[in-house]
Amino acid sequence: MAKSMVKCSICKKKIEHTFLNKLLGTVVKDERGKQHPVCQDCQRGKSKEELLSAIKG
């Protein structure tokens, strides 16, 4: 069974899933409601606001 591939919005690396098919990372929503997956490495130690500014570059 093929899982859809999810890439981190910040580092563009593939985000792995747990055996429960949960993303190893988080998903942040921007002000327009668009969802951006973020891997654990990029998420670490950052607030949602910091993640969003990193996604926008």
Ligand SMILES: [Zn+2]
């Ligand atoms: Zn990342």
